Amino acid sequence: NVAQPLELLVNGQLHTLAVLPTTSLLHVLRNDLRLNGPKYGCGLGECGACTVLIGDRAARACCTPVSQVGVLPVTTLEGLEQDGVLDEVQRAFVQEQAAQCGYCLNGMIMTIRAALNQGCVKSFEDAKQALRFNLCRCGTHVEILRAACLACG
Numbered sequence: 001n002v003a004q005p006l007e008l009l010v011n012g013q014l015h016t017l018a019v020l021p022t023t024s025l026l027h028v029l030r031n032d033l034r035l036n037g038p039k040y041g042c043g044l045g046e047c048g049a050c051t052v053l054i055g056d057r058a059a060r061a062c063c064t065p066v067s068q069v070g071v072l073p074v075t076t077l078e079g080l081e082q083d084g085v086l087d088e089v090q091r092a093f094v095q096e097q098a099a100q101c102g103y104c105l106n107g108m109i110m111t112i113r114a115a116l117n118q119g120c121v122k123s124f125e126d127a128k129q130a131l132r133f134n135l136c137r138c139g140t141h142v143e144i145l146r147a148a149c150l151a152c153g
């Protein structure tokens, strides 16, 4: 196992890194690129706290080897904001005050962003469905679902 040079496009910036190909994308984002939006929760792909976009789709960064990303762009929570303006999903979560401890919110927001990118959130039930594999230990799911619906218009 030897570190290899690797290019990674994250939030519109191209980075050249020397990493082991099996290193998780989450490790690279948090430890090498200092992007702390994606959170480490379970490390097993089960809680969703580490969710990022790879291309337009949601991916669990904790169990995605960085070498699997290839040329697809990665977007983290930090990359949703453009020129100081929050993304519509971020704004909805602020408006609905959907956080309690806030640890899960990265995953909730990125999952809804991905679902909207796919055009598959049109109702409260769709939002519930989209977030069914994202865990919140505080139990703020009602506010989270309200925010998800608001973001979906």
Ligand code: FES
Binding pocket: 039, 040, 041, 042, 043, 044, 045, 046, 047, 048, 049, 050, 051, 060, 061, 062, 063
């Ligand atoms: Fe990645 Fe839980 S930390 S799914």
